[in-house]
Amino acid sequence: MDRQVPDKRSELILQQLDQLPTLPAVAVRVLELTSNERTHAREVVKLIESDPSLTTRILRIVHRADGGVRSDLNSIERAVVLLGFEAVRNAVLAVSVFETFGPAADAGSPSRRFSREEFWKHCVAVACCSELIVEKLRAQSSGSVGVEASDAFIAGLLHDLGKVAIDAALPKSFARVIEAAELLRGDFADIERNVIGLDHMVIGKRLAERWLLPANLRDAIWLHGQNPSALPASVRNPKLVNIVSLADVIVRQQHLGYSGNYAYPVSIPTLLGAVGLNLKQLEEITGQLVSRIEPRAKSLGLGESTSEALYRHALQRANVELSRVSDQLAAKNRRLGVRAKFFEALSAFHGELRPDAPPASVLFAIAQTACGVLDCPSAAAFTLAASGSSAEMLLVSRDGDVLQRGIIERSDDATLLPMAAGDGPIHPAGIEMEWLGGSVAPRLGGSRLYWIALYADGAVIGGVVWGAGADETNRQASQFNELTAMAGGWALALRTCQIREESRLLNEQLVEANRRLQSAQDEIMRARMLSSVSEMAAGAAHEMNNPLAVICGRAQLLSKQLQDPRLAQSAKLIAEQGERLSGIITELMDFAKPTPPRPTPADLADLIDHALADVRREPETQSRAIEVTISTLPNIHADIEQITAAIREVLVNAIQATQPDVGSIEIHAAHDRVGGHVVLSITDNGCGMDERTLQRAFDPFYSAMQAGRRRGMGLAKALRWVEGSGGSIKLESRAGTGTRVVMLLPTSDPQSSAQAISHANPKSNQQASSLEQPARPAENRHLA
Secondary structure, X not given: XXXXXXXXXXXXXXXXXXXXXXXXXXXXXXXXXXXXXXXXXXXXXXXXXOOHHHHHHHHHHHXXXXXXXXXXXXXXXXXXXXXXXXHHHHHHHHXXXXXXXOOOOOOOOOXXXXXXXXXXXXXXXXXXXXXXXXXXXXXHOOOOOXXXXXXXXXXXXXXXXXXXXXXXXXXXHHHHHHHHHHHHOOOHHHHHHHHOOOOHHHHHHHHHHHOOOOHHHHHHHHHOOOOHHHOOOXXXXXXXXXXXXXXXXXXXXXXXXXXXXXXXXXXXXXXXXHHOOOHXXXXXXXXXXXXXXXXXXHHXXXXXXXXXXXXXXXXXXXXXXXXXXXXXXXXXXXXXXHHHHHXXXXXXXXXXXXXXXOHHHHHHHHHHHHHHHHOOOEEEEEEEOXXXXXXXEEEEEOOOOEEEEEEEEOOOOOOOOOOOOOOOOEEEOOHHHHHHHHHHHHHHOOOEEEEEEEEEOOEEEEEEEEEEOOOXXXXXXXXXXXXXXXXXXXXXXXXXXXXXXXXXXXXXXXXXXXXXXXXXXXXXXXXXXXXXXXXXXXXXXXXXXXXXHHHHHHHHHHHHHOOOHHXXXXXXXXXXXXXXXXXXXXXXXXXXXXXXXXXXXXXXXXXXXXXXXXXXXXXXXXXXXXXXXXXXXXXXXXXXXXXXXXXXXXXHHHHHHOOOOOOEEEEEEEEEOOOOEEEEEEEEOOOOOOHHHHHOOOOOOOOOOOOOOOOOOHHHHHHXXXXXXXXXEEEEEEOOOEEEEEEEEEEOOOOHHHHOEOOOOOOOOOEOOOOOOOOOEOOOOOOO
């Protein structure tokens, strides 16, 4: 599963998180208290009881968590004593998140594709399943299993937090993700990265960091769905991540709620092995899941109407007012007053910053502190990217209002050093600051712009810009030493933040590289297998052709010369079987050394027609209903003969998998604007495939059918032909429910969708469903 590292565009998307509601102040304070070992239970009780509504819902959810067997669990104090800080903390967090991301304002609109209610049903189901897994592990082990049930519940509940965050911050983009996911039926995170630029795991991780959630919970949000062997060594509790991954797969396979993800990159046996359970225990968990979900969903208020009002930010910081030099101080104490002001400002600056503060928080603190020490109404702080080609900027007023923010491009070769000489750290802004001055000057005021450069290792890493009159240097002359010290503090905090961000991005890059390496290994293994099969086929054909020609020729002569009818018939049979074997060898040679593809623009509807015409000649096609639905499509760019043959092979497989009279096959073609492909899906209601057959479906010579019906080369050849034209094939199947084959074919011109070719049947009233809107009437055809 991809974990994309954010670029500059993605960082702007992440900044949208600042516009999302934050956790209630009570919830944030409970998290702080329960993470401190010296906190007394009475402090937590008093804080929760200050909110009667929260108290009622917490008691309800801990009753459900406790199984409802303790009649004396009727107060917050009793809940803390009996269940512990962690259980109460997780209950507070669950209630707060539900209140923060309640149903959308247009939840009842028919045009809204994403149902938050169904989404939360999925999350509650994963939470309950995670809890059941921990209970099952605890039942089979006499000691600790390394994960508390309440921790597993909250990790499962919030594992897809990033999805609802994207829906709240970028609803239109998320609607396109949902639309593409329903058509492609693939990995939800891959589609998010194609449409938005980030997946919900990274966004959920960043939101959890902003909310100061525990580290093991952030890991579960970020890394669930990863292969257990691919988890980074820095993960705090890998078992919790694997439990949530297993629960998510179980719930999605049970179709509980809506996840939007149709991919299963990690198999259940692998996750069971990582967690320490077996298939029998899995069946027991699945059987208990529904009964566990119902009371927990009710206790969380799922489905009830909730308020849409946003909560105040959890980490509100009071703006620190800088002490002014008292008018009563004598002139001889004025210098001491200036130093005291800077000392307090520096203390306030460091006091406002968390150890893991993001760049925006550091820039805000720098700019606001600058307003105080420079006595200006507003100031802008910026930090340079490692490449120097861009800078992140934040403009703040003295009152703490953010007036402007963004990422500004600058020339790579522009020297960022003070061009105008100045006394002390203050410099008039010259041509070196034109890239920034044009955008911030109107809001800074003053007749001129000034700036203080922030240095680290001899290079400029950022700066502070403000507006003032022509005598600003003289006005600040009395505090040059203090400003120099303050600039050193700003530079130290900014560089520390840059190093932390670089380390975090490097960690994300390592995870991404690990995932790509794993995918590359799978592709290399498949390529080696195909290469071995090709060499074997070519060698076998070369060695067998000459002896086979002799056998066939002599058998034909014997059949004509022998007088005994039975012996003549036997010789004739030898010749016929030799010819059959020769055909098999020819087929092997075609697979081993296929004709190089000759891609040309082609109408997919014509290729489907030709494939259907070939299929009609087979007797087995009778009494199979084949329905064709084609929406507005651009031309594909592929080898016409090979793609037609690939479609024919898939159709033959579908026909052989279905039963006469009741068998049906649906062919649907649509244009995927996101990926720039034409999507062709062929779905049958036949016998389907079990997991082992599905994994080997594209292996040459493998067939789950009766011996003698086919040689197991159909899908292998189809895959080779489609990939030769730059496309791909995916399979979806389950034993007893049929099979869906999805071909992604390249278009001849990515911009050609506006001039797409229409293929309509005036007798049909059915409309095709696809990503391309508006769709034209579909074609429905039935093979008699």
